[in-house]
Amino acid sequence: xxxxxxxxxFSISSDGYGAGEGQSVERPFGHADPADFMxxxxxxxxxxxxxxxxxxxxxxDYITRDWANNIGAxxxxxxxxxxxxxxxEDYDWQGWWxxxxxFRTPVFVLTHHVRPSFTxxxxxxxxxxxxxxxxxxxxxxxxxxxxVRIGGGVATVREFLDADLIDTMHVAxxxxxxxxxxxxxxxxxxxxxxxxxxxxxxxxGMVHHFFWHRGLS
Amino acid sequence: xxxxxxxxxFSISSDGYGAGEGQSVERPFGHADPADFMxxxxxxxxxxxxxxxxxxxxxxDYITRDWANNIGAxxxxxxxxxxxxxxxEDYDWQGWWxxxxxFRTPVFVLTHHVRPSFTxxxxxxxxxxxxxxxxxxxxxxxxxxxxVRIGGGVATVREFLDADLIDTMHVAxxxxxxxxxxxxxxxxxxxxxxxxxxxxxxxxGMVHHFFWHRGLS
Numbered sequence: 001x002x003x004x005x006x007x008x009x010f011s012i013s014s015d016g017y018g019a020g021e022g023q024s025v026e027r028p029f030g031h032a033d034p035a036d037f038m039x040x041x042x043x044x045x046x047x048x049x050x051x052x053x054x055x056x057x058x059x060x061d062y063i064t065r066d067w068a069n070n071i072g073a074x075x076x077x078x079x080x081x082x083x084x085x086x087x088x089e090d091y092d093w094q095g096w097w098x099x100x101x102x103f104r105t106p107v108f109v110l111t112h113h114v115r116p117s118f119t120x121x122x123x124x125x126x127x128x129x130x131x132x133x134x135x136x137x138x139x140x141x142x143x144x145x146x147x148v149r150i151g152g153g154v155a156t157v158r159e160f161l162d163a164d165l166i167d168t169m170h171v172a173x174x175x176x177x178x179x180x181x182x183x184x185x186x187x188x189x190x191x192x193x194x195x196x197x198x199x200x201x202x203x204x205g206m207v208h209h210f211f212w213h214r215g216l217s
Numbered sequence: 218x219x220x221x222x223x224x225x226x227f228s229i230s231s232d233g234y235g236a237g238e239g240q241s242v243e244r245p246f247g248h249a250d251p252a253d254f255m256x257x258x259x260x261x262x263x264x265x266x267x268x269x270x271x272x273x274x275x276x277x278d279y280i281t282r283d284w285a286n287n288i289g290a291x292x293x294x295x296x297x298x299x300x301x302x303x304x305x306e307d308y309d310w311q312g313w314w315x316x317x318x319x320f321r322t323p324v325f326v327l328t329h330h331v332r333p334s335f336t337x338x339x340x341x342x343x344x345x346x347x348x349x350x351x352x353x354x355x356x357x358x359x360x361x362x363x364x365v366r367i368g369g370g371v372a373t374v375r376e377f378l379d380a381d382l383i384d385t386m387h388v389a390x391x392x393x394x395x396x397x398x399x400x401x402x403x404x405x406x407x408x409x410x411x412x413x414x415x416x417x418x419x420x421x422g423m424v425h426h427f428f429w430h431r432g433l434s
Contacts, residue, residue, distance in 0.1 A: 001262070001270070045218070045433070053218070057385045057429035058415035062279050069286055168274045198275035198420055212274035216262070 003140055004147040007157055007169035008067050011037040011206075013178035018154035020181040025083050028096065036176045040204040048102040059202050063170065072143025074103050075135055077156035078111040081125070087113050094120055106142040108135055110156060132163045154182035164194070169211040172202075220357055221364040224374055224386035225284050228254040228423075229402075230395035235371035237398040242300050245313065253393045257421040265319040276419050280387065289360025291320050292352055294373035295328040298342070304330050311337055323359040325352055327373060349380045371399035381411070386428040389419075 012018045013036065020030030029037060041047050045055035046065035055061070082093050095101060100121035107125050114127045128135050139148040150160050160166050171184070188197060188209055195211040202208055229235045230253065237247030246254060258264050262272035263282035272278070299310050312318060317338035324342050331344045345352050356365045367377050377383050388401070405414060405426055412428040419425055 045429075054434035056413070056415075057433070058413070058427040059276075059417050059425075062283055062427075065286065066279055066283065069282065196273070196275070198273075200276050200417065200419075202417075203415055208276075210275040210279075212262075216274070217271035 003072075003143060003145065004167040005136065005150060005160070005165055006071070006147050007150045007152075007160075007166060007171070008071075009041060009063060009170060009172065010152055010157060010184075011040070011172045011174060012154075012184050013174055013176050015177045015179065016183050016185045016187070017178040017181040018152065018157075018184050019079075020178055023079065023083055028083070030181055032178055032181060033176075036174045036178075040172060040174075040202065040206045043204065059200070059208070060204050060206070063172075063208065067149075068102075068104070070146050071105060071149045072146030073105050073139040074107045074149045074151045075139050075156070075160075076107060076109055076151035077153050077159075078109055078113075079155065080151055080153045081109045081111075088115050091115060091118075094118065095125065097123075106139070107151075108139050108142075110135055132160050132165055136160075136165055154184050157184060161191070166211075167213050167216060169195070169209075171209040171211070172206045173209060175205045175207075220289075220360065220362065221384040222353065222367060222377070222382055223288070223364050224367045224369075224377075224383060224388070225288075226258060226280060226387060226389065227369055227374060227401075228257070228389045228391060229371075230391055230393050232394045232396065233400050233402045233404070234395040234398040235369065235374075235401050236296075237395055240296065240300055245300070247398055249395050249398060250393075253391045253395075257389060257391075257419065257423045260421065276417070276425070277421050277423070280389075280425065284366075285319075285321070287363050288322060288366045289363030290322050290356040291324045291366045291368045292356050292373070292377075293324060293326055293368035294370050294376075295326055295330075296372065297368055297370045298326045298328075305332050308332060308335075311335065312342065314340075323356070324368075325356050325359075327352055349377050349382055353377075353382055371401050374401060378408070383428075384430050384433060386412070386426075388426040388428070389423045390426060392422045392424075 020032030022030040040060050041064050043056055044061035044064045045057050046061050081095055101123040104122040107123055109125055109127050111127050112129050114129050117126045195213055198210040200208045237249030239247040257277050258281050260273055261278040261281045262274050263278050298312055318340040321339040324340055326344045328344050329346050331346050334343045412430055415427040417425045
């Protein structure tokens with residue numbers, strides 16, 4: 001199988017928002033409650049930040065344990081990397097993820113304000129001022145035959161969807177409305193002209209949306 | 218996470234049969250139609266025997282692509298390895314899977330009639346006359362820190378369930394009755410005293426049953 005460009009485990013509200021208004025260090029999801037977006041994954045046995053035993057091994061766990069499966073690089077927007085905007089005031093901020101970020105691959109951060117690459121644990125962050133096409137070419141090369149994950153946030157996923165560069169996309173829709181913030185879609189039906197879509201309700205209350213591009217088959 | 222003992226992608230009829238009566242080289246599932254058991258997986262992009270592009274990337278594909286994820290060894294019964302019974306008449310039969318079996322790990326075949334190990338492609342078959350406990354100890358050691366898959370058939374899965382050696386089990390239940398053959402259960406409810414259970418219907422018509430042992434969490 002050729003290298004794929006995949007969105008995985010991207011959580012949004014029932015009205016299509018991936019983050020609320022007013023994102024900050026203290027509130028990475030703005031006015032939204034992070035639990036609405038994260039708790040389905042946090043309850044699974046393979047949750048990437050789990051430190052204790054336990055957790056579920058059902059549908060939601062299949063999805064969390066697929067997050068890194070055959071992934072060789074990630075592309076993320078600057079808003080996922082951190083809350084600063086504009087020119088970097090300092091380089092001390094090295095992301096939300098501590099000394100061992102869960103990516104364990106090259107990560108390409110899209111920003112108009114480039115800064116030097118750095119390595120934390122098994123993850124190296126590179127900063128690119130590039131089009132989606134050019135960033136993807138870099139990531140596909142770095143992934144060494146494996147797939148590239150588009151990690152978000154909303155603006156980055158939208159940019160890659162608009163450029164028609166996404167092959168497969170998993171979106172977990174929470175049973176909560178958000179009302180305002182960064183919006184992925186008004187309805188998933190907006191994508192069915194280009195993508196096959198399966199909607200699978202989970203016992204956790206999330207509805208998993210699996211998209212794959214009609215050009216794949 | 219410690220090494221797990223997993224049953225994956227084990228398909229049965231709605232009345233609990235994993236194979237029909239009268240298994241042979243020509244009819245590996247006996248009187249049952251193999252399509253009832255296999256077509257849900259065969260339709261997915263990551264089906265292990267797929268040679269053409271295409272296939273779905275929805276729920277069923279998450280399950281097929283998890284089949285080898287972190288698996289380091291398989292244990293199977295002699296009836297899965299082949300249709301011969303009793304003492305081996307010859308060693309020419311090397312399984313159903315051709316020159317490159319999909320396992321790509323050590324495979325331990327449980328039989329009262331041991332024969333020499335052999336290697337095909339990336340898979341080595343070993344033949345053991347051993348209890349489930351002893352076979353599992355061998356497989357866990359060979360898996361080198363990864364998990365062990367209990368590959369079937371029905372009698373082998375039952376044997377490991379009866380010895381309470383299974384940690385997680387995925388059973389795909391087809392919307393077809395079989396009436397007779399090798400039976401895994403009368404009802405999945407027989408297992409809920411020991412296992413958590415999620416039942417997730419798929420667009421393919423299968424109902425995926427995800428079990429995980431209550432001792433895990």
